[in-house]
Amino acid sequence: MSTSLGLARVPDGRSPREPGDRYDLWLLGPYFGLHEPADCSLHTSSVPRAYEELDTALPPTPFQLHPPRGLRLAVADQTGRPELAAARPGDLPAEYWTDRWGHVAELTGRASTLTQEARLRLGVLHCALGMDAAAQGVLPDLQPEEATASPIAAAIAMKLTHVRKRLHTDAASVRRDREVLAAVATAARIPARSALGAATTLVVLHARGTRPDVAAVRHWRRLAEERLARLDGADWRDRLAVSTFWRAVSYLPFLQGDHARTAAELDLAEEAARSMPAATEQEDLVRRQNLHPLLETRTRAALARGTADAALGYAREAAELDPHDGKVHITLGDVLARAGDRAQARASYLRAVALGAPYAPKAQNLLAGSLEAEGDHEAAMYAYLRVLDLDRGAYSACAAAHRLAGQLGTKDVMDWAASWRAAARERAEAGQTR
Known part of the structure; x- marks a missing residue:
């Protein structure tokens, strides 16, 4: 039996190796049926992994990539299939359901009967699916004083306030998210790696935006340094923590205009990232997912420093690392265009267009702009x-x-x-x- 996406329903919920009626929907199949296509982007690859980890006997994966904001709405609109914008698993029309999807819909309906660990895992899967409203519904609503009662409580509290911030984007949600992160970052009973993650997140949150708070960035960087010193390096995830630490705290010299120091700290982030193990599927996924944002950061930092060749090298590697993500091809096209190579830039934009939703419209618009800049107004x-x-x-x-x-x-x-x-x-x- 074939779904409307052209993805065959088979007993274990996996898709066939041949493409469906749309290439982009085949690549995005995990978001709309929990399929496992032969190829997909690194952010899409979180979905089947998060599904497997509903089994609490499996160690949780520290995912480093999440679906683009508004992914489901964008795909639904761009493909002319409004039903794909379903906010909860049970809202997706039955013809799209696989056995896996039905299992998730059933768990969602009785989330209140599950353990805290199981509810957290289910919430992580909903976030991976781009279903923040569903995640909010299944995660336990802990009281403020419960947020640092245990490592699992801290993880739930941080996930819930993050989801609410994404859903509502109001000042109260933003403030509550930062309060929970601060509580976890400073709690004595929380493991060092979890506290470090909260502190580095606060560094990034205060560094971004139109009005960065340099004093807050400096404060949370100091606290992150203290938490980093507590790691013993025995766990492979410590290497990940070191890499994400240096990537986050490099914002401080960047905001201060010290591009040489920024590059030096990103060198440390890259050294840790490339030394991460890849012996298991989980380790390999996390290693590649961590490299993706690091290469993006290195590209931007190199452009800001004026080292165009280095920026191009990082952008090319990102496109090779995650060839089914249209965003990295757009970035590569932008770097090529800045270098004056408009022909190769258009080739990168065309690749992003071919990959389809959700980045195809932006890539096509950039392609048109490149043609116009070249003076080919009719083609543009x-x-x-x-x-x-x-x-x-x-x-x-x-x-x-x-x-x-x-x-x-x-x-x-x-x-x-x-x-x-x-x-x-x-x-x-x-x-x-x-």
Whole structure:
């Protein structure tokens, strides 16, 4: 029996090796049925692993990548399949269900009867699926004083406040998330690696945004250093902790404009990352997932320092490491474009377009912009129109196509673009009225 995604339902919930009716939905199959395609991005690979680890006898994986924000909505919109935006496992139409999906829906319905450990594992899976509302529903709602009662309580509290912050994005949710992280980072009874993770997260949170708090970054860096000193290095996850520590705290010299110190600290992060073991599937996944954001950080830092060749090297490695993630090909295209190699940049954007949702519209828009910058306005105009085939909300692409059509005197495109924009305004007004 075949689902609407073109993925065959088989007893163990695995998909066949041949592609379904859409290449991108085959790659993203784990998000919409817990399939295991032959190939997928590193963030997608968290899903089947998190499903396996519903078995609390298995050691939990410290996942380093999460689904892009709004993934399910973006895929649903870009593929014209609104049902894929399901917020909870039980909301997905039955024709998509595999045995695995049915198992998760059943567990979700009786989450309150499970142990704290089992509820945490189920919440981790929901987060991996991009179902934050479902994660919020299955995680125990601990009282503030319970957050540091035990390692499992700390993990639950941090996961829950993170999920609520992603869902609500209000000041109270942001504040509560930081309060829980601070409590875990400073708690005496919490294992050093968990406390270190909370402290480094606080470093990053205070360093990002339009108004970084350098004093707070410095404070939490000092505390993270104290927690780091408590690790004995006996566990392979300590190498991961060392790598993520140096990647996080390198924000401080970066914010201070010390690019040489930033590079030196990222060297330490990279040394730890490349020394991580890969003897088991779990270790190999974590090693590769950790390298992904590290290479992204190294790319950005190298560009800020003005070392374009180094930036290009890191961007190329990221694309090789995670070839089925459209985002890394977009980054590589951007670095190539900055280096003046527009032809190779367009090749990278085209690869991202071919990988489909959710990054195809952005990649196609960048491709069109590259053609326009080269002076090929007719090709750019039609490339912008192609963006609208991929994303019906791409207003800027429509405006660009209309502008170029005016320059070229292409009346049919001008008329169509004008009607599209009028229809888009009517849809927006109707939505606001509802």
